[in-house]
Structures are given as structure tokens and as C-alpha cells.
Amino acid sequence: MKDEVLKYIKVIIGSILFSLGIYFFITPSGLNSGGVVGIAQILNIVLRPLNPNPDSFDLTGIMNMLLNVPLYILALKSISKSFCLRTLISIIIQMVTLSLLPLRTEAIMPDMLSNCVFGALMSGVGVGLCLQSSSCAGGIDILGVYFSKTKPNFSVGKLSIILNFFVFAIFAYIVNLQNALYSIIFVAIMYFVGDKVHYQNINISAMIFTQNENLKKEIMRITGRGVTCWKGQGVYTGQEKDILVVALNKYEIRRLEKAIKTVDPHAFMILSEGQKISGGFEKRL
Secondary structure, eight states: OHHHHHHHHHHHHHHHHHHHHIIIIITTTTOOOOHHHHHHHHHHHHTGGGOSSTTTOOOHHHHHHHHHHHHHHHHHHHSOHHHHHHHHHHHHHHHIIIIISOOOOSOSSSSHHHHHHHHHHHHHHHHHHHHHTTSOOSTHHHHHHHHHHHOTTSOHHHHHHHHHHHHHHHHHHHSOHHHHHHHHHHHHHHHHHHHHHOGGGSEEEEEEEESOTTHHHHHHHHHOOOOEEEEEEOTTTOOEEEEEEEEEEGGGHHHHHHHHHHHOTTOEEEEEESOOOOSSOOOOO
């Protein structure tokens, strides 16, 4: 129960940070945030003549929510209901922030590059927190989670690059090239930060040395991960040991440490971060 509450807190805070980064730094600077929100920003520009009050009301949040509807339906068919609920909360927060808050005409920082960097830092942390909460901030992230579940070998990164290429090309055409290039800087920094915050995106391989026969079963029970075991011998002591190897993500390290502490607190463990893991490794949220 406590973990579930924490997930909802993370997705709320993350969604607020993500959308406020765009609200305070990107939109007032005349930049584009890329992805589905970026498409919504372009639609806001195109549909501006139809907006009865364009100087005080921004259609971006509403357009973003409408664009997320088919993606959300896709998520409902294949991803857990709790994921979908938290993602819906994120999309609603974005809609409120980007469309219902008073329209800002001046960015916080005086120059465009500073707004790119600070906006990307805030939004990147927000995206990472949303992913940490076993949900996402909508848009291309929904497709990323969907394909990680259904097609593990599908390149979400390539899909994102292709989508953003067209978004920024159109944005450069209807606004200007300079703003489009600054927008690319924003997106690059934002996803770099989001990737670092998103623990589940960092793979870990663990090697544990133990004399307790029950540890491998406890690791499988608590982490739900497979364990490989082979026999070894300590050169100094001459004692036989089990050498256990398990692959998991960084977010699951606490569960692994709990299993070890419960069964064999004297076990020796080596962790290797950022490993490329393929085969039957299940990507989890």
C-alpha cells in the first residue's frame, strides 16, 4: 500500500515538474518541446485564428490530451490498469498546466539557451519521476512502454527520432530555424536527464557469493528474477560456495539487498551497472 501511494505521489510531482518546465521556460520562449506535446504546440499555432481569445488561452494542453486518447486506448489493451490510471492523472495535470493556467508571455530567464537548459532539467526530472512511478507522462512514452512489453527488440529511440524530426522540421518552417534548433537542445537534455532519473532504465548484473543454500530461492521469490548458480571454492579458506548471478534493474536493488540481508547478511556481492542485457531479460516498470 505504501509503495502504491508513493507511486501516485511521484507521478503527480513528476507531471507538475514536466509541464511547469514547458509552461515557465519553453512556451514563453517560443520553443517546441517535441513529441506529442510538440505536435499540440504546432496545432495551437495553426489553429490560433480559430481561438476566440488567443492572447489569454492556449490550446496546447487540450490538443495534447486529445492526441493522447488513441495512445491511451492502446495502453488500456495491453498494459496494467494502475499504469493507465497514473498516466491519465499525468495527462490531466498537463492539460490543466498548459491550457488552464494564465498564458505566460515572458520566460523566467533572459536568454533562450538558459530557458532551454533549465526547462529541460525541470521537465527531465519530471519525466523520470513519472517513469519511476510505473507510469509515464503520455505521448511517445506510452508507445515506449507498450513496445517494451510487446516487442522488446523494437527501437523506441528510432521512433522518437523520426517523430521529432518531422515535428521540428514543421516547426522550423512555420516559426523559424533558430527556435527549432534551440528546441532540439531542450529535448536532448530533457531525455538525458529523464533517463538518469529513471532507475528502471539502468540495468544491473549482480554476482553473489554465499554458503547458504536457501539464498537463491529467496532472491527469486523477492525479485521475481531468474538466478544462475554454479559452485566455487574460496582459495584462502578452501570452503565451497554458491556463486549466484542475477540480472535486474537499478530499482530492484533494494529487493535484492533485502533478500540477502534476510537469509545471509555475510554474503559477498559485486554489482556491475549499465550492462547490456539481452535474451530472456524482462524489462519492467
